[in-house]
Amino acid sequence: MVTILVLLVFLGSIGLLYGSKKAILPTKYNYQSWLARNPFRTKMLGCLLCVLSLIGAIMYLGLGSGFFFWLVSFMTSLSLLVLFNPIKLVSHNQLLLLFLICLCIEIL
Numbered sequence: 001m002v003t004i005l006v007l008l009v010f011l012g013s014i015g016l017l018y019g020s021k022k023a024i025l026p027t028k029y030n031y032q033s034w035l036a037r038n039p040f041r042t043k044m045l046g047c048l049l050c051v052l053s054l055i056g057a058i059m060y061l062g063l064g065s066g067f068f069f070w071l072v073s074f075m076t077s078l079s080l081l082v083l084f085n086p087i088k089l090v091s092h093n094q095l096l097l098l099f100l101i102c103l104c105i106e107i108l
Helices: 002-018 030-037 039-061 063-084 092-107
Strands: none
Touching: 002 030, 002 039, 002 063, 002 092, 030 039, 039 063
């Protein structure tokens, strides 16, 4: 559950980053070009994912610890995106593999 919440926060952060006018956005994949062409929808999708992850964190962890967990994971994901997105150090496949490994460890 925690891995899914972190994934939702991360995807919401990506949506908010791609909705920005100042960000230099890659358009290598089809979804990246769609996100770059529709900034309003991208921002709304990013906000929706962040709110869903916040509600899920509060329901799973409680009010205080859920909000604190969401805040820390949101700040961390935004910091990592701002740091690693311009230099393209981490690929999408590596991130997907990392989340799948974390999900398997959490389930087991």
